[in-house]
Amino acid sequence: MFRYRNEELAKQILEKLKDLNLNLRLMHVCGTHQDTLVRFGLNSMLKEAGIEVRPGPGCPVCVTTAKEIEEAILLARKEKVVATFGDMFRVPGERLSLADVKAEGFDVRVVYSITDCISLAEKTNKDVVFFSIGFETTTPATASVISTRPTNFSILSAHRLIPPAMEALIRMGEMKIDGFINPGHVSTIIGERPYEFISKRYKMPQVIAGFEPLDVLIAVYMLAMQIIRGEAKVENEYKRVVRPEGNEKAQQTMAEVFEPFDCSWRGFPVIPSSGLRLKKKFEKYDARRRYEDELSALDNEYKEPEGCRCGEILRGLVYPDECPLFGKVCTPRHPVGPCMVSREGSCNIMLRYGES
Amino acid sequence: MCLAIPAKVVEIGKGKEGARAKAKADFGGVSREIDISLVDAKVGDYVMVHAGFAIEIMDEHEAKETIELWKEMLEKCSDTEMKS
Numbered sequence A: 001m002f003r004y005r006n007e008e009l010a011k012q013i014l015e016k017l018k019d020l021n022l023n024l025r026l027m028h029v030c031g032t033h034q035d036t037l038v039r040f041g042l043n044s045m046l047k048e049a050g051i052e053v054r055p056g057p058g059c060p061v062c063v064t065t066a067k068e069i070e071e072a073i074l075l076a077r078k079e080k081v082v083a084t085f086g087d088m089f090r091v092p093g094e095r096l097s098l099a100d101v102k103a104e105g106f107d108v109r110v111v112y113s114i115t116d117c118i119s120l121a122e123k124t125n126k127d128v129v130f131f132s133i134g135f136e137t138t139t140p141a142t143a144s145v146i147s148t149r150p151t152n153f154s155i156l157s158a159h160r161l162i163p164p165a166m167e168a169l170i171r172m173g174e175m176k177i178d179g180f181i182n183p184g185h186v187s188t189i190i191g192e193r194p195y196e197f198i199s200k201r202y203k204m205p206q207v208i209a210g211f212e213p214l215d216v217l218i219a220v221y222m223l224a225m226q227i228i229r230g231e232a233k234v235e236n237e238y239k240r241v242v243r244p245e246g247n248e249k250a251q252q253t254m255a256e257v258f259e260p261f262d263c264s265w266r267g268f269p270v271i272p273s274s275g276l277r278l279k280k281k282f283e284k285y286d287a288r289r290r291y292e293d294e295l296s297a298l299d300n301e302y303k304e305p306e307g308c309r310c311g312e313i314l315r316g317l318v319y320p321d322e323c324p325l326f327g328k329v330c331t332p333r334h335p336v337g338p339c340m341v342s343r344e345g346s347c348n349i350m351l352r353y354g355e356s
Numbered sequence B: 001m002c003l004a005i006p007a008k009v010v011e012i013g014k015g016k017e018g019a020r021a022k023a024k025a026d027f028g029g030v031s032r033e034i035d036i037s038l039v040d041a042k043v044g045d046y047v048m049v050h051a052g053f054a055i056e057i058m059d060e061h062e063a064k065e066t067i068e069l070w071k072e073m074l075e076k077c078s079d080t081e082m083k084s
Ligand code: SF4
Pocket: A307, A308, A309, A310, A313, A320, A323, A324, A325, A326, A327, A330, A331, A335, A336, A337, A338, A339, A340, A341, A347
C-alpha cells in the first residue's frame, strides 16, 4: 500500500550517521522493532555506523513470570477452559507449558482475539478463563469486552505498562542508554505524554517509531540529532498512525476497567505501578479473585529455567548467542525460555533470521 | 504481540442492540471481521488492526507525506549540523 522501503534514502541516512561518528547505544522496547532490525539487517549496518540498538523488555510473552504461567496451568488442571494467545501457549512455567497441560488432556485453547474467547464462553457452561497478556496495545481490547462478558468468563490478567519499565531500566543503571526508540503501537494507544517524564527526569531522548526499515532508521537519526543538539524530548516519527494524544477512547476504556499495581516482570525486580489488574467493581471477572482459594496453593517464588538468560536479555545486558543453551539445547522446537518461544523474543528472532 | 496491520473498512455491521461494533475489513484481498469499538471508523478508512481490534484510523495524508517529510527532515537536519 505504501512505500517505506526506499533503499536510496536508507543509504543516505546510514551515510549521514556514519559521518556523525557518534558511538551510541540505543534501546528499543518492542519485539516488532527487533524483528525489523534483524530481518532487514539494520543492526549490522547501524553497528558499522557506530550505533548499537539493544532490545529491552519489549515482548509481553517474555516478561510474563513463571508464577503467572503456573496460575494458568493450575486453573486448566482445575477443569477451567483456559484460552490464550498462540505465543503464550508454549512458554514453560516452572517446568511445563499450557501446551503440555493440554497434552495431559486438559482444555486449553489458542485464540486470535479475545472476542473468540467470548464466543467460546457463550457456547459452553464451563468456566472460561482468558489468560490475558499484552502491553497498552492489547489491553483496551481486553477492557472493551467487559460489558458483553458472559458470567462464566473471567480474566487472568498479565497486562503490563511500558513506560514504568523504561524508567526501571534507567534507574537500575546496569548500562548506559543514550536514547529510546519507543514502541509504535503502544504509543498508538497512549500517545506521547506518558513518556515525557522520562525525558525530563532522566534527560533521555525518545522517538516513537513505526516498523518499516525506514521508520526505524529515521528514528535512529532523529535520536542522533537530539543527542547532538543536547536535547531530551519525545518526538514522533510514526505520525501516520500515532496521534500526540493517542487513542483517547481506548485510554478511557482501559482506565475504566484496569488499575495499575506494583508488578514483577521476568528478569526484573518489582516495578512500581507497572502491572494492570481489574478494578474492584469488576472483581467477578477477575480470575485471581474468583479462584482465590484454588490459586492460594501456588508458591510465591518460581525459578527461571536452569541456565536460561532471558532475564538478562530482557534487560538488554546480553545477546541471545551469549547464552550457552542458544541453538543447542534451546531451539524454537524445544524452547527452554520464553525468549525462544515467542516470535517477538530476541532468541527466536536471532535464530529465525540467522544473525543478530 | 504488538503487531498491528493496516486494513480497509469495507462494511460496518448493522449492530443489534447491545452488540459490539463490528466491521468487515479488507486485508489486501483477504476479508475478515474486526471489532471497531475503540475507533470511530467509517467505510473507506484504513485502520490499524491488532488482535482483531482496530486500534487507530490511519492518517492517509500523513501516510502519503511521510517519505517527503523524511527527505525534507534529512535536508533540514544537515543544515543545522553544518551551522552547529
Ligand atoms: S537461548 Fe533459550 S535458554 Fe538461552 S536465554 Fe534464550 S530462551 Fe533462554
